[in-house]
Amino acid sequence: MRMYGLLLLGLLLAGCGESDVQTQIRRAVAIEQGDECHLCGMVISRFSGPKGEAYEQGVEEVRKFCSTRDLLNWALEPENRHARQEMWVHDMSEVPWDKPDDEHFINAETAWYVVGSSQTGAMGPTAATFSDQAVADAFASEYGGEVLTFDQLTLGKLNQNNHGTH
Template identity: 55%
Template structure:
């Protein structure tokens, strides 16, 4: 009996595994930062993104998993994100790590997760919309930038609409 049960189980197990894999297929979408191309417009204000210095931002919305929204500045990205209707629908956000490149030429190879980034608000450096948030992957880089150009260092959750003004 044990032998019969064992051989039946060995025949049924692969069949069970195959049928369990054939159910609803959930597609996992990887949402990565993408290059900002010449001529692309800011999702918030419509300005040409590459015409301006300073860090840029990108985000994905939960219901539009394959559509990246690009912004001419971190200020515009946060202005969009901090709207309560948008905030609950954003799945991932990216910003430039400004410790890795010159202010006048952000490099799309250095996007970082905005939710783990450090920001400097109120510095003397400006972006597309005037005042902007300088973004950094490490707190010590943000502190050094604030010492050189003024401003206040903030974590992601500390960024508010008041800080953007």
Template identity: 40%
Template sequence: MLTRRKFIIVVGGVTLAGLAGCGGEEEVAVVCEPQPIVPGDECVVCGMFITEYPGPKAQVCTRNGQVLKFCSTSDLFVWLLQPDSVPQLRKAYVHDMGITDWDHPSDDAFIDAEVAVYVTEHPVMGAMGPTLATFGSEEDARAFMAEQGEGHLLGYEEIDVQVINDLARAHIRRTM
């Protein structure tokens, strides 16, 4: 005879067995390539129209296939440094400013953000004021720093909240 206790154990066991395969999220099979930035595209962090401003832009492909666009590399890292962003990230892209124009970066110049070389503490303004200039090679980054007369090289993993806060403080100092 099936007692209440046995019934609960059986139902609980069946339920647990059914849930065993639901432990992780399925990753959607999507193509993760940079998309063209077109007039009307807005930065997901600040809401500015991306094409109306100079400097390197950025994009993120999320695990669910969504493409997020950013008006600046600084805003990219504002997003990336949020704890809830990391699990969403599939791939990030930035412009290689060694092969494209600062005022109107080309959609053909996107590179993997993790392999880019970043220059901070330079005088050239981006969409949000001081920004991280991005390059596909250290040689191009050093040439940019020599041309500008200043700058500091960083790798992707070196960019943290302190770097972004320093950019914001530099912007405040320049506007005073």
């Protein structure tokens, strides 16, 4: 009887088709030398600071962004809120500001954000991103800014802090 159960389980698993593959969680990928920002078209690798990536529902290609500010401006737009699926940002507690390492992406929706700091990324101010609130608080103490969760972010907050404290 046990053999039949294993055989049935094998058949059920074999029946999992493409639709199940499409619903699997996707992962962040390396940012290549010539990759361009989905929002502004600038070459991503030319800039310091945290970057972001996102998948939209029904779209196979990952969207790459030259800064967390560009990712968030895209993600928080009303027409994109429903389409975004997975999003990642660099964990800046694990990587140098000048050249973030793509081995240290974290889930953008569980990250801690520091907006309005003096640290800059592509085209100026950007949101610093961290996996740990205590590290985000320490960063804000050193460089200024406000510590927020993803759910607290709004386009208004991102853009009001557009000029940082240089």
